[in-house]
Amino acid sequence: MSELFNKSALRDTVQKYLSEAEENLKIKSVDDEQIRAEIKSLLKEKNAVLVAHYYTEDAIQELAEETGGIIADSLEMARFGANHPAETLVVAGVKFMGETAKILSPEKTILMPTLEATCSLDIGCPIDEFSAFCDQYPDRKVVVYANTSAAVKARADWVVTSSIALDVVEHLVEQGEKIIWAPDQHLGGYIQRETGADMILWDGACIVHEEFKAKGITDLKAVYPDAAVLVHPESPEAVVEVADVVGSTSQLLNASKTMTNDTFIVATDRGIFYKMKQASPDKRFIEAPTAGSGASCRSCAHCPWMALNSLEMLRDALKNNSGEIHIQEETRVKALLPLQKMLNFQAK
Incomplete structure (x- = not known):
């Protein structure tokens, strides 16, 4: 792989994106209740529905929920939008989620509060670099995580989410296939260990999940010995090894509901706490330790791009039809193929 996207360069790229986003998005303080009322009115006026990711802010x-939308992971957000009669989908999340919605619903208008909200996995897997990487291994099936651009999805044989990735890779192993996996190396490594698949991994990582520390979790576990540890598989191997449950956002949410523990140490974005506390108000949820609050902590258990979404920008997107997602039709059609393949596989 080119030196352009080694980890040091990716950190620099992430900081560049965040600095530019902060400069471009100067949010003025406005009464939230007034904005919420405006948004509700605009949703009705525009025949629109709001779909939000688990990692966006509580408000x-x-x-x-109040307006008949949904809180979900990226794929369920897109699927809900595709099946909803609304003409406009407002996607509160990061850019690849809006693109996935557009891939599945080309006839609908897809708006986002801000197109500045992206993802370290997405920007760390540029299509030209990735396509050249894949060309080196023409005998392998290309499997990409949902956290990628439409162009990268269009280059893939399969698109997967964290909740179905193990099943898809097991299926490919049964077919005797070798795999190229992108972009998250930690999730890919977890799947490789679980399935024994022959996989070549792209060197990418989520800046939220990569910050969790196994030692910090074990130290915290000593304070709360009865706590269950819930870990997203985008986390490093050492963190996965101390988990009681490893799974996608929706799987971790379900575990927090069904497990009898009254305390949970959670190694994923703290935005999930809104739904966890809603489902289990009598339980305690604790953020898994990251690198701390110093300069080495790039996320501190919350995606900085998810944090760029705000009620004010959501209102402005509806009012001005700003933040619209556009995808070239040729790319969209190609990206739909591996995405639809996964949906068909899931349906079986």
Whole structure:
């Protein structure tokens, strides 16, 4: 792989994106209740529905529920939008989620509060670099995580989410296939260990999940010995090894509901706490330790791009039809193929 996207360069790229986003998005303080009322009115006026990711701020998740939208992971957000009669989908999350919605619903208008909200996995897997990487291994099936651009999805044989990735890779192993996996090396490594698949991994990582520390979790576990540890598989191997449950956002949410523990140490974005506390108000949820609050902590258990979504920008997107997602039709059609393949596989 080119030196362009080694980890040091990716950190620099991430900081560049965040600095530019902060400069471009100067949010003025406005009364939230007034904005919420405006948004509700605009959703009705525009025949629109709000779909929000688990990692957005509580106020946005609450508004999605109040207005007949949904809080979900990226694929369920897109699927809900595709099946909803609304003409416009407002996607509160990061850019690849809006693109996935557009891939599945080309006839609908897809708006986002801000197109500045992206993902370290997405920007760390540029299509030209990735396509050249894949060309080196023409005998392998290309499997990409949902956290990628439409162009990268269009280059893939399969698109997967964290909740179905193990099943898809096991299926490919049964077919005797060798795999190229991108972009998250930690999730890919977890799947490789679980399935024994022959996989070549792209060197990418989520800046939220990569910050969790196994030692910090074991130290915290000593304080809360009865706590269950819930870990997203985008986390490093050492963190996965100390988990009681490893799974996608929706799987971790379900575990927090069904497990009898009254305390949970959670190694994923703290935005998930809104739904966890809603489902289990009598339980305690604790953020898994990251690198701390110093300069080495790039996320501190919350995606900085998810944090760029705000009620004010959501209102402005609806009012001005700003933040619209556009995808070239040729790319969209190609990206739909591996995405639809996964949906068909899941349906079986």
